[in-house]
Amino acid sequence: MSLVGKKPIEIPKGVKVQVKDGVVLVEGPKGKLSYTLSPRIKSEVKDNQVIVTRCADSKRDKSMHGLSRALIYNMVFGVDQGYKKELEVIGTGYKVQVQGETLNMNLGYSHPVSFPIPEGIKIEAPKQNQLVVTGIDKEKVGGTAAEIRAVCPPEPYKGKGIRYLGEHVKKKVGKAQATAK
Template sequence: MSRIGKKPVEILQGTKASVIDDMLVIEGPKGKLEYRMPSVISCETKDGKLYFAAANSIKTTKALHGTSRALAVNMMIGVTSGYSKTLKIEGVGYKAAVQGKNLKLNVGFSHSVEYAIPEGIKIDASKQVELVVSGIDKVKVGQVSAEIRHICPPEPYKGKGIRYSDERVRRKVGKAVTK
């Protein structure tokens, strides 16, 4: 049995959790999230808590046991308070703007880059050099942030590019000129 999977998940006030077949559904003030559990993991609700159980003690089943519980906790937090990630854009003339369902980035290419914002994700670009990606699904928020960062990752010489707000870019020294 997984040590993490053994711990029950407390159903937060203002949220509802239900298990229908293999589907865990969590509803809260910010929205509704669903997770299809693996067939070897079962879940039940009692006394305001979610309990997860593994069908056997195979190594992969133990891993899925802990993962399922961790995803349920992330879903619970997501529907109550949500998740957000902040990205910073550094470079001369580098900026971002939200136009309808697209994010328009000017990041040093000869053309502007358009990124389609997925359903369930909100991007705030009120400051042109700072993006705030937010939503109720932790995985989706992280994935969208990584895709935006991948468009123009920070380079080590001048530090230009898109980076996470808490990311430290390791700088390199440029080519030395000898006399």
């Protein structure tokens, strides 16, 4: 069996999980999510747990078994507690602010950069140099945070740019310092 796939998923209080025609529906206090299972993967709800099983033992079925279990777990966790990614903006004059459904960023370019906020994602800017991306879908939250970071990734000489909170950027020695030795 798959190491991940054989573990049952505990359903927390306030979360409802239904399996109908190969589609897993998860509903909780933060919202609703659905996932279509592979035809070779089966899922059922028993005793406040979700159990994921597979039809055969081929390598592809084993990998889909673990993947399906992990995605269903992420859905259950997301509708119960939600996901959050924090980003920090480092650089002189670098600022971010949320205006309606758009994130406006001044990142040292000759023009401000506008980023449309996707549906199902909430972005807050508690400070001018800090962003918090929240939502119930782990993939959307991580993808949105990665897209924002890609607008101005941290550069290796001064560390200016957008980075995840707590991310360590390995700095390079500048050309003048490297030849002075």
